[in-house]
Amino acid sequence: MNIRYVLGRLVFFVIVIWAGVTLIFFLPRLAPGRDPVRERLGMMVASGGVNAETIESLAKAYEAKFGLNQPLWKQYLNYLGSMARLDLGYSLARFPSRVSDLIGQAAPWTIALLGVSTLIAFSFGSLLGGLLAWPGSPRVLRLLLPPLFTFSSIPYYLLGLILTYVFAFKLRWFPLTGGSQILTMPSISLSYLLELIYHSILPGLSIVLASLGFWSLSMRGMMITVEGEDYITLAEAKGLPKNRIFLWYAMRNALLPQTTALALSLGTILSGALLVEIIFNYPGIGSVLYAAITGFDYFVIYGIVFFIIVTIALTTLILDLIYPLLDPRIRYQKS
């Protein structure tokens, strides 16, 4: 693989994270005349609370690092330093939990739900889209076009609302909320695993159904373009079997821009999944974020935003590095 390409992608990765982190640092301070974190700390100190002394020491530590007496560039460097060490601070609402602990507990749920749903939706959607654009596929598939259109334009969480109402409330087939039964203790056992899966079916289904439409429609568009290419005509003239042309000539080439589309829509998918988690009270990053927003827990909000930015940048980097493996033309591209 081209070293220059890899280096370029790595530099891009670092720049994206730096830009995101800088935005998180400066945006709150742009609010004219006030720093919301300092205000919040001041509120906590004034109102007393259970850990009055520890809150005071937290406020003092914050002042020492980001205080008014520190010049802005020094605050910024301190901030960059703690971010690099993944020290995201303490949660204000659930003191003395550390933000990184809260995120660490919630992240596996989100990654599992999102990863599996996106994988299923992407694979099925691309296959479906390819079949829809292929003249040799069964006519009955065309009937799926209108519902796919509908589903692709609905935001994930609205679909989640509808699914919750129909399947959880009315039909009682699935649980309303949560990642598992309320009183179950986590354990490595088949019953716990089945319970996890049972509770994740509705949230997963919302994500899968809503993004299925998008993937199939975009794949269909790519396939239509690919079908007009000369090499398909050549393959047909050579007398290759239809299935072979479909899989190895048409789908293979249409998957390339489709993967680019995946890389570009990662942010949207993640945002949609977060909102779905909120609807279902699924114990992932989305619920933690929602609790932080309602509780004005700024450190958690910034920590989660940082986590989201790093995750998206990392996934984009991985996809960018996989891309040359799929498309040899990129591999041999002259720099």
Add this chain to the structure above:
Amino acid sequence: MRTFFSYLRRNGQLMAGLIILLLMVVFWLVGYLLVDTANAAPLSATPDMAPSLEFPLGTDSAGRQLLAVIIAGAPTTLRIGLIAGAIGMLVGTVLGFTAGYFGGIVDSIIRSAADVALTVPALAVLIVIASVITKTLSPNTLALIIASLAWMWPTRTIRSQVLTMRERAYIEVARLSGLNNFEIIFKELMPNLLPYLAASFVGAVSSAVLAAIGLEALGLGPQSEPTLGMTIYWARYYAAIARGLWWWWAPPVVVIILMFISLFMIAAGLDEVANPRSRRAA
């Protein structure tokens, strides 16, 4: 005009989308005349009433009449989307044309900035911004916030379109006949890109509405206005699903779905205008 209608009959998607949008507009115009939008405020009726003749869409837990909420809230949501989409398109068009046409270092800077901004997920930044503005957030402020992150995608797509069109013969002819750069952009490139710009605009509006509803569903929207997203937020806050108050969350959901379907169809239809090759698809 006649060619417009005959084209519409051939482009089913565009026609369907426009019809849905038109029906919604008519519904709201009629609604404004028949329904008093002051009833969208809390405490205007008994809370938690199911739909009846007196309250066609029932009331919510704060006493708002939901029919009035829908009539008052949907145009607000659409307005936020239109303002944000328009500003995003404007900035995106300027940047896209500049980057695509002039090339060189300007192109590299604009393209890198857009790529970086695209990778950082918009919702994350929007949450940071919105959580800081704790004072009364008006819909227009929300629109401006969303607009600040709506310019990247139009910039990218317009830039790639300009890049392909820049090398066409008629641009060379225009250059040789003495038109300066700006004249070429406005008189030659832009008219040819109009269908594409229109499709991008509708797409931008659609994503702006999506972002607005997403922010509002988190509770970060304008608290005092009864927009569609905030209604869903309050419905969730008061556990409307578990309490069986289906008339609270269902109407906003239906309206949002219709809005998105119509916007999507219009965008897809306009895409077909811009790219005739997709017309011969099955």
